[in-house]
Every structure is written in C-alpha cells, then in structure tokens.
Amino acid sequence: MTRRRLLALLAAPGLTAAAWFTNARARNAYYEGPVTDHFDGLRFFNPDLPWTKTPFEAFRALALAEKAKWPAKWPSPFRDRPPRRVDGAALRVVAVGHATHLIQAAGLNILTDPVWSERCSPVSFTGPKRVCPPGIAFDDLPPIDVVLLSHNHYDHMDVATLSALAARDQPRVIVPLGNDAILKAHDPAIRAEAYDWGDRVPLSADVATTLRPAYHWSARGVADRRKALWCAFALDAGAAGRVYIAGDTGFGPAANFPAAREAHGPFRLAILPIGAYEPRWFMKDQHMNPEDAVEAMQLLGAEQAIGCHWGVFQLTAEAIDAPAKELAAALKARGMSPERFRALRPGEVWESSAP
Template identity: 60%
Template sequence: MKNRGFLKLASAVTVMTLGGVGYAAHRRSRNPYYQGPVSDHFDGVRFFSPGQPQDKDVAELARWQLAGGREAWPARVPSPFPQDTPPERVEGLRVVHIGHASLLIQVAGRNILIDPVYAKRASPVGFAGPKRANPPGIAFAALPPIDAVLVTHNHYDHLDGPILARLWAEHAPTFVAPLGNDAILRSYDATIPVETRDWGGSVDLGAEITVHLVPAYHWSARGVNDRRMALWCAFVLTTPAGVLYHVGDTGYGDGAIFRAVRERFGGPRLATLPIGAYEPRWFMQAQHVNPEEAVRIFRDVGAAQALGHHWGTFRLTNEGAEAPAEALGTALGEAGVPAERFLALRPGQVWEG
C-alpha cells in the first residue's frame, strides 16, 4: 500500500511537471483555457503536434517510475559562476543563464526574460517534486527593468505563476505566450495582460524586435485533467543584433520544424537549445531531445552559436547532473563542431556576442 501511495504521488507530480501520460486528461471534454476553431494542430479540445506521438499511458509511466536506473544527484550542483548583476540596458546582445530553462536576453536596449522560474521546486506542490539544486543565476532583486516575458509552455519547470505575477506587479512587462496560457497566467493575477498567439503568429516588442511563435514537438499540462489544452511553442526573435532562436522543450521528430526556421528566417545568430531531461530515451524521445539531437538542431537551423539550457538545476529524469554537458561534448566532437560554438550554460554564466 505504501508503494502504491508513493507511485500515485510520483505519477501525479510527473504528469504535471513534465511527465508523459494522458490517461486522466481524457476525462475532460471541454477546454477551460481556450475555445477556438479547429486547425491542423487543434481538434477543438486539445492541441497536438501533427504526425508526432502524443500520449503515453499509465502502464508506461509506471514502467519508468518503477524500473530504477536513475543516476544519483548531489543535493547541490553549484555553478562556478557567481550570480550576475546585469547592466540596466545593452545595445548589443547579452545572454545570462538564470537556471534550467530560464534566460535573460538583453538586446537592442530591451530586456527579455524567457520562462523565468525562481521557485524552489518545479512542481504543483511545495512538499514534493523536483527541488532546485542551485540558486538562480540572477537574484530577482538584481533583474534590470524587464520589458517582455516570453513563456514557451505551461509545465511547472517553465511557467512559475507566482513569479510571473510578481514580474507584472514590479516591472509591468509585455507577456507573450501561446494560445490558452493567458488564462493560466491570469489565475495568478487577473490583471495580467497576455499577448497570446498561435504558431505562425508574432508580437512587436519595440526597438525593431519582433517575436515569432513557431512549432515545437512537445505537450502541456498544469494538472491531471488539462493535458494539451494550452499550446506550446518555440520562439524566434528578429532583432537589430540578428535572429535568435529559442526552444524551451522539444523532441526532434523528423527535424522538419527546425529546417523550416532556417528557410523562413535564415540561419540564426544564436540558438538557445535544451540539452537535458532525456533519459530513458524510450519514454522521453518524443518530447525532449538529447544532446546529440540538440547538435542536430543546431546544424539544421544553421546557427552561428548555440547555448545549452534545461539541465543541471532540477532533477527531472534519469540522467545524472553532469551527464548532459558531458554528452554534449561527445556529440560535438563526433559532429566535428568546435566546442566553443555550443556551450552548456550554467547558472550565472554570461554570453556576449
């Protein structure tokens, strides 16, 4: 009975954090976040990635949870970089890793946060779920004036509701998110205005910066009954400093969505790509790339530079804390790509280009 209770809790937290099962979500036949026309990636209730596998079942989740094979993580994974104190404005391009998938991009005099998460746990509950292994690379109080906040999707390791409400109260930025996520943000503060767009949509951020929402191979959920009821995306920013491509979470699939970015926007000056939360592959492959696949994306889009995120802060899957960085080094060597062209960022680390 004790093991069953643990599995039930672990399953619920996994489903809501980044998981991989849709058995409970299919009980709901109405979408509480978004009501819109049917499209090639929305069936009237749920979003989906065309041609890609969607949901795993509870038996597959149990197989993963009970199989073991998780590499040990230390309680702390300290960064060799101190917490950064960013300048108020940057006319060129400066990127700081806050931790996991959270980045501050300073470009053309604008300050843009992507998926800012400051929570101690990437979880719907405060007493369980993945716990932060290092402090944020920028203290919240040290943030410069924030002009825009971009949210790729609603998983708890990407959408930190309380911190988004605090950002609105203290900075009043423009919020940009894919369809349905406005309802989620407003559940934390009803006054938050959110620019929501479908894949292919765009938002003018001023200073000759436009953010474009493009597809990713992923999914969404905040609870056990709302799977795929809010859209997910990647972002392309066209800026005076060049094209920037950011992926929060994605599988590789057939690679078509990445080649499409290059065809539409040209090769990015910078691609920020996930490199962690990928084991076991049989479970995670459809939703999270591994470092080898991240290198493939880097080459598909023709980026001049890549920065790796989504690793080393929250223990989400089976690989060890340092495994993504090590595997990235191996993948770059096998692809003949110089290591300095694709860096595995650590909290507080700054890249300027």
C-alpha cells in the same frame, strides 16, 4: 518528474486518475477556437508527431525507472549582475537556470520561461527541488520588458515568479494559445497575451518574435493534457541578429528546425535544451538529448548555440553532468569547436558585440 511529484499530481484537488485514463471529451477551460492542423477542437497536437505513450508507460518511465543520484547541492561558480540595458548590435544572454535566460538586445530585457522558485511543482512541499540557485538574484534583474513563455509545465511556467515580475515591472508575457487563461486566473495583474504558431508579435519598433512549432505537449495536472498550446520562439532583435529559443522540444521528424531556418534564419544564436532525456525510449518524443541538439543546431543554421534545461532540477534519469559531457562528445564527433555550442551553468554569460 519524481515519483513524489507524480503522486502529488494525482492527489491534487480536481485532478483524478479517471480523467487521465478515460480522456473524456470535457470542455477546454483554457481555449475555444476553430479546428486547425494542430487543434482538434478540444486538444492541441503535433501534426507530424502523434503522442503515443500511455499513462502506464509514463508511470514506468518517471516513477519506476532507475535514476542516477544527484547531489542535494550543485552550486554554479558563476553569478551575474547584468547591465541595465544593451543597445546597438550587441547581444547578451545569461543563463539563470534550467530554461530561464535573460536576453538583452536592442534596448529590451527579455526573460524566457522564468523560474525563481525552489521547486517546480504544483505543491510547495514536494517535487523537483533546485540544486543550484538562480544565476541572477531576482533583485539584481534589470527592468524586464517582455517574458517569452513556451508552455505550462511547472519547470517553465512558475506563477509565483510571474506574479513577482508583474508586481515589479508589469512586463508583457507572450504565451501560446490557452496559457493566458491559466495566468490570468492565478493573477489578473499578469499581462498575458496569447498567440498561435506562426503569429508574429512586435515587441518594440525594432524587435519582434514569432511563435514556432515545437515537438512537445502541455499539462498542469492530469485532466488538462494538451489543452493549452506549446511553442518555440524565433526572436528578431534588429541589428543584434536573430535568436531561436526552443523552449522544450523533442527532435521528432526534425521538420521544425529547417522550417524555422527558412522562415527566420540565419540565426546568430540558438538556445536549445540538452537535458531531461532518459530513459530514452520514453523521453525522445518530448526532450532532445545532446546529440539531437547538435543536429538541431545544424538544421537551424545557427552560428552558435547555448545548451539549457540541465543541472538545476532533476526531472529524469540521467546524471547531473551527463548532458554537458555528452554535448562535448557530440561536438567532437562532428569536428565542431566546443565554443560553438556551450552548456552554460547558471550565472554564465554568452555575449557578442557584433553579428
């Protein structure tokens, strides 16, 4: 989040600094449900990683920290035109950019956190701007059957893209609790279905996904912090194998990764964030760095991994190519082949014909 974006959030209609600082016990406009081990009746929370950062620390980290200068344009050398479908045991994943991927398996076309907009911001005139175009042109997408949406931050929930997908393909949009209300308020045509951590959702006769805990949080502004849930996904694609999709997460106490391995592994592939991690004192509870991501891959027992959440939108302080360089160093330190964990650029493809 840039300083301009932070100021835009504070100035957005209905979003006041007082609401942030007082944390008033207002009604949750997104979700009403029973108290659980991760919902207190008003807000969601990580049971084993309480949020401790203050608004003043957030301002210091996001608006005042010294940042590496990114280029205005950093185009990828790759561009993909995917096939219409992929069947059998084949698994094809292309990085579209940031946290957006097209996963093709078992006859289904699945998008994760789709963002085709130029900015990830509540307003169109300011906020983090794309430095690399999407790795697949929107018009080159095959018919999309399912969207897996991890949470409601602007770099993951892009309502303009979701509306365009709804108009074109009417995909099912699988979201954590509360996020359906946000999407339906924007566009009733978006087929949002909300589920809790642990819920298993059939996507076809052969494919299902399960929502898993993630070490993160949610907000569309300053008055709705943690009023919608966030998640990772464990995708069981039948003969094509199993894929772990982290969404957005810190490493935290690390309990989420071995728990996912025990419940859903072994994973053929893990899609893990490796960017937006500096300054570390602030970001470590919500975003992994490359070293964390390698450790998470090992805890998940994943055969291979894809690194995402880097090189498209500047959200934090590190250099644009730092995630890829630090991932290579972390793999080398563990004696792991760089082919096991690839930091894909937009348009770059990972594929395998057999588990």
